[in-house]
Amino acid sequence: MNRYLKLVHWEIMRFWKLLAALAIVTIVLQCVGIIYETQRYTSQVEDQVQMNNSTITAFVQQNGKLSFSEALERAGLSFFASIALCIGGLALYVFFIWYKEWFGKNMFIYRLLMIPTARRNIYFAKLTAILLFVLSLVALQLVLLPLENGLYLLVGGDVLFKSSSIVDLIAGNRILMFLIPPTFADFVIYYGFGAIVVLIAFTAVLLERSYKLRGVLAAILYLPAVAVFMMIPFLIPGNVTETYLYPAESFGIEIALGVIVTAFTVWLGLHLITKKVTV
Amino acid sequence: MIEVKSIRKKYGRKAVLKDVSFTAEKGQITCLIGINGVGKSTVLKAIMGLTPVTDGTILIDGKPLSSRVYEHITFIPDAISMPPGMTVDGCIQFMKDYYVSWNPKRAAELAGFFKLSGSDRVGELSKGNAAKLNLLLGLALDVDYVLMDEPFSGIDMFSREQIASVFTSHLIEDRGVIITTHEINDIEHLIDKVILLENGLVRREFDTETVRQEEGKSVMDVMREVYNG
Numbered sequence: 001m002n003r004y005l006k007l008v009h010w011e012i013m014r015f016w017k018l019l020a021a022l023a024i025v026t027i028v029l030q031c032v033g034i035i036y037e038t039q040r041y042t043s044q045v046e047d048q049v050q051m052n053n054s055t056i057t058a059f060v061q062q063n064g065k066l067s068f069s070e071a072l073e074r075a076g077l078s079f080f081a082s083i084a085l086c087i088g089g090l091a092l093y094v095f096f097i098w099y100k101e102w103f104g105k106n107m108f109i110y111r112l113l114m115i116p117t118a119r120r121n122i123y124f125a126k127l128t129a130i131l132l133f134v135l136s137l138v139a140l141q142l143v144l145l146p147l148e149n150g151l152y153l154l155v156g157g158d159v160l161f162k163s164s165s166i167v168d169l170i171a172g173n174r175i176l177m178f179l180i181p182p183t184f185a186d187f188v189i190y191y192g193f194g195a196i197v198v199l200i201a202f203t204a205v206l207l208e209r210s211y212k213l214r215g216v217l218a219a220i221l222y223l224p225a226v227a228v229f230m231m232i233p234f235l236i237p238g239n240v241t242e243t244y245l246y247p248a249e250s251f252g253i254e255i256a257l258g259v260i261v262t263a264f265t266v267w268l269g270l271h272l273i274t275k276k277v278t279v
Numbered sequence: 280m281i282e283v284k285s286i287r288k289k290y291g292r293k294a295v296l297k298d299v300s301f302t303a304e305k306g307q308i309t310c311l312i313g314i315n316g317v318g319k320s321t322v323l324k325a326i327m328g329l330t331p332v333t334d335g336t337i338l339i340d341g342k343p344l345s346s347r348v349y350e351h352i353t354f355i356p357d358a359i360s361m362p363p364g365m366t367v368d369g370c371i372q373f374m375k376d377y378y379v380s381w382n383p384k385r386a387a388e389l390a391g392f393f394k395l396s397g398s399d400r401v402g403e404l405s406k407g408n409a410a411k412l413n414l415l416l417g418l419a420l421d422v423d424y425v426l427m428d429e430p431f432s433g434i435d436m437f438s439r440e441q442i443a444s445v446f447t448s449h450l451i452e453d454r455g456v457i458i459t460t461h462e463i464n465d466i467e468h469l470i471d472k473v474i475l476l477e478n479g480l481v482r483r484e485f486d487t488e489t490v491r492q493e494e495g496k497s498v499m500d501v502m503r504e505v506y507n508g
Contacts, residue, residue: 106363111360114353116349
């Protein structure tokens with residue numbers, strides 16, 4: 001097995017317990033959210049039916065059954081808090097994956113930088129690990145949705161509640177649509193943008209590790225510089241209001257700028273870890 | 280041979296190394312001596328590519344440092360560089376996984392000699408045992424050069440004796456060793472060459488045997504001469 005794959009394996013082994021904890025919290029919070037929402041809706045309907053001297057059948061005839069997709073919307077935070085927690089956890093780990101190597105008196109960074117392999121393998125192993133963690137949590141969410149759909153009907157019954165297809169679930173929810181993009185092109189755009197953000201964070205950490213306080217300043221300036229660079233199509237006078245460029249042209253330019261930012265950020269990160277980083 | 284040529288290093292505005300040059304030969308023990316903060320550890324880190332130098336060149340057997348060179352040279356820092364949650368066996372496995380030059384027979388021999396238990400975690404080891412494991416991880420590599428940063432620092436007398444005995448064994452023989460230490464007494468009789476550092480400069484470089492024979496002085500005598508003026 002080559003050293004890059006060994007390093008990826010190493011990174012996964014160091015994070016798997018935290019990843020498992022995030023997965024368990026996601027499962028528990030979402031299931032609890034669904035159960036709570038079905039109970040809440042049932043009691044709301046019962047109260048309304050009692051108040052109007054009506055029946056549940058009449059209520060359903062009038063209002064229809066509550067789909068799983070609608071239930072998720074109603075559940076709001078109690079359902080999506082777990083997703084926010086996972087995003088927050090992984091966002092912190094993007095920085096921690098580097099800083100943990102410098103922690104304590106037993107600095108593992110000594111050993112890591114002395115592994116007889118190109119240092120780019122350390123950089124790419126950490127990047128790969130982060131992307132794998134993100135995709136594994138997204139995959140978990142994708143597997144969870146139909147199972148939660150089943151739980152929803154099991155707990156609530158089919159008198160008041162009805163299931164939703166995965167496509168409807170994703171299409172009906174902005175957060176899910178962002179997490180699980182409907183088309184491959186959207187997937188490339190969303191996750192490509194996410195990968196650029198991770199690369200920028202890596203570069204920021206390596207700038208700080210190489211130049212200390214001056215590096216922090218450089219990292220703080222790097223972020224707005226990239227943002228301005230990426231907004232070039234929108235900074236062309238009149239482009240936003242008078243559509244000087246066709247949307248396809250703006251999109252094409254954005255992709256090209258994204259590629260340039262990625263290439264430069266990776267080059268800078270690799271230059272820092274190879275030549276500048278200090279233990 | 281390790282050649283350090285006119286290296287300079289600044290931390291912010293402070294010049295830690297102003298102009299340091301020396302060579303360390305294979306089969307010899309070279310000792311870098313100087314007071315705290317003089318830049319001894321920085322020199323070792325610079326040789327290993329762990330800190331970039333502002334100026335100067337470092338060659339190992341005539342070649343600049345590259346990732347391949349880590350199969351021929353190793354650095355044993357002053358604290359063990361493995362995660363605290365890892366076991367002794369885990370550390371050994373890690374080294375075996377990444378280094379072609381790892382010698383499992385020698386690792387087992389060293390683990391037996393130092394009486395290290397494979398199931399102990401790095402974070403739970405005593406200072407002495409952590410230093411021994413650190414030494415094991417460096418010396419079980421079949422490398423030409425070994426760099427050691429303060430191997431005797433802060434450990435008990437018995438561990439110190441055990442570690443010092445390694446220097447006279449086949450584990451060190453034929454290798455080039457660069458060592459930094461305050462505690463010169465433990466290994467004075469083993470050192471072949473001394474580099475005295477002060478204020479980021481090499482104050483004196485000498486062969487211990489030559490000084491002993493020609494001037495009748497020990498390393499300590501020369502140190503007193505140089506540092507006490």
